Amino acid sequence: MATVHKINEDLVKERQKCTFNVQELTYLLDGGEEVTKERREFENILRNVKELQDEVPEVYLSHKERYENAVRKTCILQNVRNDFEKKREVLSPRNIFRAGYAVIKDVSPFFLHNGMFVPTIIGQGTPEQQAEWLPKAKAMAIIGTYAQTELGHGTFIRGLETTATYDAKTEEFILNSPKVTSYKWWPGGLGTTVNHCITVAQLYINGKKYGIHPFIVQIRDLETHKPLPGIKVGEIGPKMGFATANNGFLGFQNFRIPRKNMLMKNAQVLKDGTFVKGMNEKLTYGTMVMVRVNIVSDSAFHTAMAATIAVRYAAVRHQSQLKAKEPEVQIIDYLTQQHKLFIAIATSHAFSNTYTWLYQAYLKVVEDLGKQKQDHLPELHALSCCLKATSSRDAGVIVEQCRLACGGHGYMASSNLPIIYGYTTAAITYEGEHTVLLLQTARYLMKAWMSALEGKVLAPSVAYLVDWLKSDKQRWQNTPEVIVKGFQHVAAGKIKDAFDAIQKHVKAGKDYEDAWNLASVQLIKASEAHSRAILCDGYLRETVRTSSSVSPSLAKVLNHLVQLYIVYWTLETAGDLLVYSNIGKDDIAVLKEKYEELLALIRPNAVGLVDAFDISDEILQSTLGSYDGRVYERLMEEAMKSPLNKEPVNQSFHKYLKPFIKKAKL
Numbered sequence: 001m002a003t004v005h006k007i008n009e010d011l012v013k014e015r016q017k018c019t020f021n022v023q024e025l026t027y028l029l030d031g032g033e034e035v036t037k038e039r040r041e042f043e044n045i046l047r048n049v050k051e052l053q054d055e056v057p058e059v060y061l062s063h064k065e066r067y068e069n070a071v072r073k074t075c076i077l078q079n080v081r082n083d084f085e086k087k088r089e090v091l092s093p094r095n096i097f098r099a100g101y102a103v104i105k106d107v108s109p110f111f112l113h114n115g116m117f118v119p120t121i122i123g124q125g126t127p128e129q130q131a132e133w134l135p136k137a138k139a140m141a142i143i144g145t146y147a148q149t150e151l152g153h154g155t156f157i158r159g160l161e162t163t164a165t166y167d168a169k170t171e172e173f174i175l176n177s178p179k180v181t182s183y184k185w186w187p188g189g190l191g192t193t194v195n196h197c198i199t200v201a202q203l204y205i206n207g208k209k210y211g212i213h214p215f216i217v218q219i220r221d222l223e224t225h226k227p228l229p230g231i232k233v234g235e236i237g238p239k240m241g242f243a244t245a246n247n248g249f250l251g252f253q254n255f256r257i258p259r260k261n262m263l264m265k266n267a268q269v270l271k272d273g274t275f276v277k278g279m280n281e282k283l284t285y286g287t288m289v290m291v292r293v294n295i296v297s298d299s300a301f302h303t304a305m306a307a308t309i310a311v312r313y314a315a316v317r318h319q320s321q322l323k324a325k326e327p328e329v330q331i332i333d334y335l336t337q338q339h340k341l342f343i344a345i346a347t348s349h350a351f352s353n354t355y356t357w358l359y360q361a362y363l364k365v366v367e368d369l370g371k372q373k374q375d376h377l378p379e380l381h382a383l384s385c386c387l388k389a390t391s392s393r394d395a396g397v398i399v400e401q402c403r404l405a406c407g408g409h410g411y412m413a414s415s416n417l418p419i420i421y422g423y424t425t426a427a428i429t430y431e432g433e434h435t436v437l438l439l440q441t442a443r444y445l446m447k448a449w450m451s452a453l454e455g456k457v458l459a460p461s462v463a464y465l466v467d468w469l470k471s472d473k474q475r476w477q478n479t480p481e482v483i484v485k486g487f488q489h490v491a492a493g494k495i496k497d498a499f500d501a502i503q504k505h506v507k508a509g510k511d512y513e514d515a516w517n518l519a520s521v522q523l524i525k526a527s528e529a530h531s532r533a534i535l536c537d538g539y540l541r542e543t544v545r546t547s548s549s550v551s552p553s554l555a556k557v558l559n560h561l562v563q564l565y566i567v568y569w570t571l572e573t574a575g576d577l578l579v580y581s582n583i584g585k586d587d588i589a590v591l592k593e594k595y596e597e598l599l600a601l602i603r604p605n606a607v608g609l610v611d612a613f614d615i616s617d618e619i620l621q622s623t624l625g626s627y628d629g630r631v632y633e634r635l636m637e638e639a640m641k642s643p644l645n646k647e648p649v650n651q652s653f654h655k656y657l658k659p660f661i662k663k664a665k666l
């Protein structure tokens, strides 16, 4: 039977101070009591599966052992999930992803199967293709990944070099990787796990190029798992993080696949080689849009994990004295510590709220596309690009800030903060590199600005440009609503400046493309400002909306958090607000005080707020962040698991140190 330990006294006191019902907030964050119950039930089942508990911490395993252990546990997780879903409803994807962290300490080798392979079959396959592959993929009779990026190209996907040449005689495509730069490089699970993949390749028919399209390709024998003839596949080696994601490379040599393996929901190739264009060639990029939306949710979760670890640790840790002769204080009582940590809590809420409405917008576009309507696609693309870019970047900064807030112990692998950082920082690059996505949004913003100047009606997310053109002289007030308008003024001002900069370069004789490049620093700043305005506006709206349906005590705390988020970013971007809005120096001084007041208001609820994320110890995997706060005991227990502590004298002493010391003559 597991030993039950006493909860750290500081944490007990913190929990007694909490002014709201933690459970109520958990239900709200999960999206309802039923979702929380389902999640907890599944996590409880996993907690009791003995085979999922590691005897040796993963960090001590070799690269190979770590991968093999991850595969072993992923298979058990999948079986437990299947059993669970046989008896009850299908688990929500968010709950599955969350539970996965309790099993695989790093990234699962099946990550891409569930995250992109299955969604691409759904999003890009015809009903017949879905009928053929979806049941097998969902049951994991086939395991797949999404192979798009190549050694030579990740961002500029129109430049991909893998070719798929149609052979009308045999009704097959012939896949080839003509150069080393055309080898697929990065896909998760590709190394040694998957037997299928979605391959994105340049389509050629009768010598003519028709752009990139997705193909479903079997790459390994289902029985022996050996690469099929014409396939060269392997693992790309160790990375900064993603240790068990099993990222791989893949090359083709005259590898033939049947015509039906081109996913043809959008464009089609008929038997005789006739190419039928789709409604919009960019629909081929659909899976990426979906994943970018999901990354906002993922960023909320990583931020919540880091906040939970760092806030609990800050409540347990005592260091230095505030006043001489008084006991050392909990480090959470230093205002600078609160400044580092409470924004982490608020940021997670901001991203969760943003994800809620962004996901609805995504579903609406998918529904519209089913009716051949694509009016809202450009707006969704622009939103998903800048919100993915900003949320992943902010999450990376916040996780690192939480690590630093834990002092030396934050640097321990057993704090789990390094692994969480490895994950979040990867998301800044994958699924569309940060700068590149901001520039995609900037394209949309430049068009929107032009439309605003022409007096056209704009999409809701950029409608503030019209308001700004009509009257930008709103009297400043230090209320969240007016501050959000201020962020919109900053965004509008930066959009105008970037637009004018392009025009200036064009007037000076530059090509539009060169002018764009010359203005691109301003363009990304405009995109960032737009993103911040969207985040603050959406977070505020959602908080106002939910506040009417929760208890007054919870509404009050949610209101403190959203205000903290907005005031934090006002102070961070005060220079921009002074340039582009009517805020004055005196307003900034008042807001500094307001910020300090908000830190004080949130302080008694800090532990309650992270408890409400309801991230179990098995998921957190952190010596510093566990629910019971046994920080020092856990650090010591984990240290004792080091293989170097298993013997009193390590053999290297006899082999090297002893002769070395003996040789040293004073």
Ligand SMILES: CCCCCCCC/C=C\CCCCCCCCCCC/C=C/C(=O)SCCNC(=O)CCNC(=O)[C@H](O)C(C)(C)COP(=O)(O)OP(=O)(O)OC[C@H]1O[C@@H](n2cnc3c(N)ncnc32)[C@H](O)[C@@H]1OP(=O)(O)O
Pocket: 029, 093, 094, 095, 097, 098, 111, 112, 115, 116, 146, 148, 149, 154, 155, 156, 157, 158, 188, 282, 283, 285, 286, 288, 289, 291, 294, 295, 297, 298, 300, 301, 304, 348, 352, 377, 378, 381, 429, 430, 431, 432, 433, 436, 440, 443, 444, 613
């Ligand atoms: C307490 C909190 C609780 C929270 C609990 C949460 C728990 C967690 C829950 C769920 C989490 C789930 C997370 C799942 C995550 C799964 C992740 C798995 C992925 C991980 C691994 C990574 C995989 C990858 O990286 S795959 C490869 C990705 N690659 C890219 O993204 C490539 C980037 N490049 C591009 O997208 C394009 O090349 C481009 C857009 C940059 C340029 O394309 P191009 O064709 O050249 O187009 P361009 O000329 O620039 O523009 C022409 C017009 O086309 C428009 N356009 C471009 N793209 C799109 C599009 N996608 N849709 C619509 N329109 C598009 C563009 O705007 C232009 O329009 P215009 O009108 O002409 O201006």
Ligand SMILES: Cc1cc2nc3c(=O)[nH]c(=O)nc-3n(C[C@H](O)[C@H](O)[C@H](O)COP(=O)(O)OP(=O)(O)OC[C@H]3O[C@@H](n4cnc5c(N)ncnc54)[C@H](O)[C@@H]3O)c2cc1C
Pocket: 112, 145, 146, 147, 148, 149, 152, 153, 154, 155, 156, 185, 186, 187, 188, 242, 247, 426, 429, 430, 431, 432, 433, 434, 435, 436, 439
């Ligand atoms: C952990 C991880 C997992 C991944 N998993 C997968 C996967 O499963 N499947 C898959 O297909 N891919 C995957 N990828 C690949 C990923 O999608 C690409 O790395 C990403 O899209 C960036 O492309 P790139 O590497 O070519 O960067 P590059 O485009 O070469 O970027 C290098 C620099 O050039 C700049 N740059 C490039 N183009 C422009 C431009 N137009 N304007 C201004 N600046 C520019 C960038 O801002 C950046 O600073 C993964 C990557 C990582 C790190």
